[in-house]
Amino acid sequence: VDVSQFLSQPAESLMIAADNVACVYVDHTLEHALLVLTHSGYSAIPVLDTQSAVRGLIHTNLVINTVAGLDGYHMESLSHQTVGSVMSDRVPTLRRSEPLLKALELAINHTFICVVEEDGRLAGIITRKALLGKLYQYVRE
Amino acid sequence: VDVSQFLSQPAESLMIAADNVACVYVDHTLEHALLVLTHSGYSAIPVLDTQSAVRGLIHTNLVINTVAGLDGYHMESLSHQTVGSVMSDRVPTLRRSEPLLKALELAINHTFICVVEEDGRLAGIITRKALLGKLYQYVRE
């Protein structure tokens, strides 16, 4: 198997399944989102809607910037704002059957790519780490 | 030029120069570090000592976790703690002349690699984005 055979494999072959992906919902509070982000250790995680469709991403920096004021950080306002009102909706998605070459192209500018079912529900994510690990194996040979 | 010629090029050929790298110093407060992290938008940045040698990394999640308590976030204590006391010292470094293949290997588990001078001073960083962008160009041909 050479690198071009690897990159024509389907996206689902390299994804972390949705069950193992930390995520939050559009109606959750920013307080809850910050808890999930800091406990998981991830700097950004997917945001889903009630049908588990991918709606956006939420970053720790984005949450902190939302409550940063001239006189300090208003952490008490985190429980009054929802994830949906501040999340970034620049989230790259791929279908399970799309080739990994497409995931590599998207990974240049995104730290992870969401893999979705035909109806938009989250199936899993492909991370830069997984792609880099594989590419390293192929280029060394 | 094929991919193996690219990967035998020196690390300095793909780095962002130190002048353009957001960083903080070991003696800075966590309050200052959080400001630099949230204003730059980066989730982790290098920590330098007074001789500009690389000493560690600081992440936004790490700063928030430091002040997270059972009854909320104690942001006022950020100004009483130094970066050096909480930073993570797991920071991969390379010298300018080391090959990009080594940077690729380190980038599997690190979002960026610090390139250092012989005396340990920061010369620049190599990002996963830069490596992925180049690799994509080579594998598409």
Ligand SMILES: Nc1ncnc2c1ncn2[C@@H]1O[C@@H]2COP(=O)(O)O[C@H]3[C@@H](O)[C@H](n4cnc5c(N)ncnc54)O[C@@H]3COP(=O)(O)O[C@H]2[C@H]1O
């Ligand atoms: N608990 C852990 N154990 C080992 N290594 C860890 C780790 N947390 C982070 N890292 C390392 O740090 C990189 C950047 O993590 P970050 O959270 O900024 O950025 C992450 C995060 O935003 C997201 N991500 C990764 N796994 C996730 C998951 N299971 N659930 C939700 N989001 C995830 O994808 C981005 C890229 O992940 P990637 O693996 O390429 O790259 C990861 C990985 O190399």
Ligand SMILES: Nc1ncnc2c1ncn2[C@@H]1O[C@@H]2COP(=O)(O)O[C@H]3[C@@H](O)[C@H](n4cnc5c(N)ncnc54)O[C@@H]3COP(=O)(O)O[C@H]2[C@H]1O
């Ligand atoms: N202002 C911006 N403009 C355009 N794209 C942006 C951006 N900020 C972040 N990104 C995108 O998000 C990725 C992850 O950023 P993050 O801050 O988690 O993780 C970053 C950050 O921790 C660090 N980094 C990158 N450039 C830096 C700089 N000039 N100074 C200090 N740290 C930097 O290296 C990690 C990997 O960077 P990489 O470029 O591979 O990957 C970046 C890039 O693809």
